[in-house]
Amino acid sequence: GESVGLHLPTLSVQEGDNSIINCAYSNSASDYFIWYKQESGKGPQFIIDIRSNMDKRQGQRVTVLLNKTVKHLSLQIAATQPGDSAVYFCAESYIPTFGRGTSLIVHP
Amino acid sequence: GAVVSQHPSWVICKSGTSVKIECRSLDFQATTMFWYRQFPKQSLMLMATSNEGSKATYEQGVEKDKFLINHASLTLSTLTVTSAHPEDSSFYICSAEGGRVNTEAFFGQGTRLTVV
Numbered sequence: 001g002e003s004v005g006l007h008l009p010t011l012s013v014q015e016g017d018n019s020i021i022n023c024a025y026s027n028s029a030s031d032y033f034i035w036y037k038q039e040s041g042k043g044p045q046f047i048i049d050i051r052s053n054m055d056k057r058q059g060q061r062v063t064v065l066l067n068k069t070v071k072h073l074s075l076q077i078a079a080t081q082p083g084d085s086a087v088y089f090c091a092e093s094y095i096p097t098f099g100r101g102t103s104l105i106v107h108p
Numbered sequence: 109g110a111v112v113s114q115h116p117s118w119v120i121c122k123s124g125t126s127v128k129i130e131c132r133s134l135d136f137q138a139t140t141m142f143w144y145r146q147f148p149k150q151s152l153m154l155m156a157t158s159n160e161g162s163k164a165t166y167e168q169g170v171e172k173d174k175f176l177i178n179h180a181s182l183t184l185s186t187l188t189v190t191s192a193h194p195e196d197s198s199f200y201i202c203s204a205e206g207g208r209v210n211t212e213a214f215f216g217q218g219t220r221l222t223v224v
Contacts, residue, residue, distance in 0.1 A: 034212050043114075043201045043215035044152070089151065096142075096203065096213055098151045 012105045019077040021102045023090035028071060030092040035064060035075045038101070039086045047075070047088075082106045110136045112204050114216035121223055126190045129219045131202030137182035138204035142213065143175075146199040158185050192223040 013019050025033070031052040036044035050057045050064045050073075057064050063076040073090050087101040111134040121127045131141055140159050144152040156177050158164040164177035176188040185204075189196055199220055203213040 036215075041199075041218070041220070043112075043203075043218045045215070046212045049212055096152075097154065100151050 009100060010103045010105065012107065013080050015080060015082060015106055015108050017080055019075075019080045019084070019104060019106075021075045021077075021088050021104065023073040023075075023099065025071050025073060025090070025092055027092060028068075032093055033064070033066065033073055034091045034096065035062075035073075036089045036091060036096070036098075037084075037086045038089065044089060044096075077104075080104075080106050082108055110134075110204075110214045112138075112202065112214045112216040114200075114202055114219050116219060117217060118220040119222070121192055121221070123193055123223055124191055126188055127192055127221060129187045129189075129200055129202075129221075131185045131187070131204065131216050133183045133204045133214070136204075138185070139182065140205050141179055141185040142203045142205075143177060143185075143187050144201045144203070146201060146218075152201060155187075189221065192221070194223045197221055197223045 034049040035047040037047050038044045048059045048062050048064050050066050052068060055066055061078045065074045077084055085104055085106045087103050089098045089101045091098055113132045113134055115130045119127055142157050143155045145155050146152045154167050155170045155175060156164045156166045158177045158179035160179050160182050166172045174190055176190060179185040199218050201215055201218045203215045205213045
């Protein structure tokens with residue numbers, strides 16, 4: 001199948017900074033995208049989703065941006081906290097197909 | 109969100125034995141469940157998709173006779189690792205979706221399998 005990939009394997013930020021995690025997808029027909037957070041030793045946890053008829057969606061401290069022209073997805077975390085440290089995956093469709101993931105490390 | 113529960117959370121077994129992992133949807137009916145395997149520092153790899161009452165669909169490279177999947181009810185799917193070997197040691201995760209189009213799948217907490 002077509003792939004969902006991530007640009008950066010590791011992102012280190014200082015507590016309080018904003019974080020941006022990027023994701024590229026290759027299936028231009030995809031119409032639904034999800035961001036998951038996985039803490040060590042746990043299953044993925046839903047963060048936020050976006051449908052292809054939207055460019056932006058905001059949640060609590062998180063914003064997802066979708067650029068269908070270049071098939072790019074990003075997750076922005078405002079005022080990053082140590083509890084945000086985890087691996088973040090983007091996935092497309094309701095059958096999550098995961099890319100490599102980005103490890104977010106938040107330094108106090 | 110909906111709750112998916114896996115059991116056990118961790119298990120240690122001897123080589124050659126079989127291990128069963130359960131995945132339950134606690135507050136919704138899961139028409140489809142998915143099984144993933146995750147090795148350390150790696151992403152989740154989809155192993156198979158199971159629909160209630162029918163045979164599972166396995167991804168390429170996954171041995172269906174080694175990883176037996178049963179989805180006998182709308183709230184329970186099981187994965188049995190048969191004749192386990194140390195290389196089967198991994199983190200196994202299930203997810204479930206309730207049949208609505210384009211909604212997120214809900215994940216269990218995972219099962220850490222160690223084969224000694």
